[in-house]
Amino acid sequence: MERGGPRLLLLLVAAAAAQYEEYSFRGFPRSELVPLQSAYAAALEQYEGERWKESARGLEASLRLHRLLRDSEAHCHRECAGGGAQPAAAQEEEEEWGRELELFGHVLQRAACLRRCKRGLPVFQLRYPPAETLRDFQRRAPYQYLHYALFKANKVEKAVSAAHTFLQKNPKHEMTLKYLNYYRTMLDVDEYLVDLEAQPYETVFVRSVKLYNSGDFRSSIADMEHALAEYYKAYENCLAGCEGAYELREFKDFYPAIADHFVDVLQCKVDCEADLTPNVGGYFVEKFVATMYHYLQFAYYKLNDVKNAVQSVSSYMLFDPADEVMQQNLVYYRFYRERWHLEDDDFSPRPEALQYHNQTAVQKKLLDFAKQYLQADDEMEVAEGAEPDGRDLPTDSEFEGQGDYEEGFFAEWWQEPKSKGDKADQGY
Incomplete structure (x- = not known):
């Protein structure tokens, strides 16, 4: 398929x-x-x-x-x-x-x-x-x-x-x-x-995709695993940057003041995922972490490394559980599990993927709660498309014509795998 x-x-x-x-x-x-x-x-x-x-x-x-x-x-x-x-850890019966x-x-x-x-x-x-x-x-x-x-x-x-x-x-x-x-x-x-x-993982990711498209799956895997590790490092650094100095804007009671600070930090941490999404050829790579596991699943399958392929599928499904093709892939892997000597643990997501998914999910859930119950209607609005104001920048008349920037800027196509290690490559 x-x-x-x-x-x-x-x-x-x-x-x-x-x-x-x-x-x-x-x-x-x-x-x-x-x-x-x-x-x-x-x-x-x-x-x-x-x-x-x-x-x-x-x-x-x-x-x-x-x-x-x-x-x-x-x-x-x-x-x-x-x-x-x-x-x-506090005992359940311990007082608040x-x-x-x-x-x-x-x-x-x-x-x-x-x-x-x-x-x-x-x-x-x-x-x-x-x-x-x-x-x-x-x-x-x-x-x-x-x-x-x-x-x-x-x-x-x-x-x-x-x-x-x-x-x-x-x-x-x-x-x-x-x-x-x-x-x-x-x-x-x-x-x-x-x-x-540019973050280190961006260059490595792009190179991995090129290798994938050329059919060099072994080298593509090495680069994609490296890109994943570098992305997680960059994500931790982004979270750290959210914990800097805090500007007190008004006097509040103890708990509301703590909540205000925490919500500001939380908004920054939730934004890290979007801030670290790479721009490849003028397009942001949506669901970037899931996309990396997507490529890994197919590349591992191509090398007959089914255990790593299955873990990559399970990791991908954390971020896109409704993906029907990946659901079919999991069914396929489970059907042939004895042939590939797969155990139940092999169908578990990779630990770093599970941690990242859980961490980002809880952050978003807490932020949604804060927006719904802790903020006034005119607060917590994140400006979209905000741009720096022009300080005597040139006018349009100085730059007439649209030019061909995009044609020279973009080198070649890259795309997701056309199949994900499923029926298109079944040799059994």
Whole structure:
């Protein structure tokens, strides 16, 4: 049985360069340590004053500072994850105060660990940036200014990379698409289409898909397993970045104040899944984690590694249990289980997939509860399609014509497996 997958275009993501060439988490120059908000505001002020070279340098410095802050948060999160003695589980008959104290005992241990860790990192001695500034960097707003500042400074190659980096999270931003079309009239842009914020798993995933489409299933599996591991690392780092400083907006009672902080953190953590979804050829890869297990199932089956294929199917089904083709695959594997010496445990999802699924599901459930019962009607609304305001950006008239950006940008098709290890490949 076959099911044609959505056809996505393939772009080989290059390694990050430009402002991160000299970046070092441990060896960050103290001379460049300034508050992120101050550095970013100064760069935008220079932008408004049309001091293009100074603005570009300031924006690149701001991006390095933001990465340092993000990496520092992730470092302390790893250092303190599970650190210290865990409080003993409360007995069912124990009173509520006992369970509450055990919970807050764990919170205090974690807070003490984080305080010790952050005390030793210079970036945390600086004023923490406000949430609005962090949101700008999350949606890559600095790159919209950076690419134009670089263009005006006659650094078109770097401008192409900056514009492309912005488009990876904002692929339908018409003005920036026009900029790239205009740059195409000036030089061959293909080699400069580099995502400067690409995560390690993105390049490996794309390479795995290319290998899959060429029929090299063994190499495709190796890369896809690597991509999975790197994605889970990036996800943990994203969660860590959500646990930064909290801005008190109003005075509230103890429990409502804790709930407000927790809901803000929870919203950020729920957003991690979407924030880490890669853009391949102008399309976001929906259900990205499930898609990786999808490829693994078929590739393992092709190599007659049925145990790993079955675990990949079960892992995929966590995220898309209604998939009829995968349901049929499971029936097929169970029917021939004796031939392949499959045990009941072989039909269990992989542990890391189960943990990720459960974690994201509980986070979403808690956030839905908070939105329904804890927030006023005008709160907890996440702005969709928010874009940085233009600061004297060029007008449409400077970039006439649509150009052929997409034709040059996209290299080749990639798609889901046409079959998932089911009847299309049964040789029995």
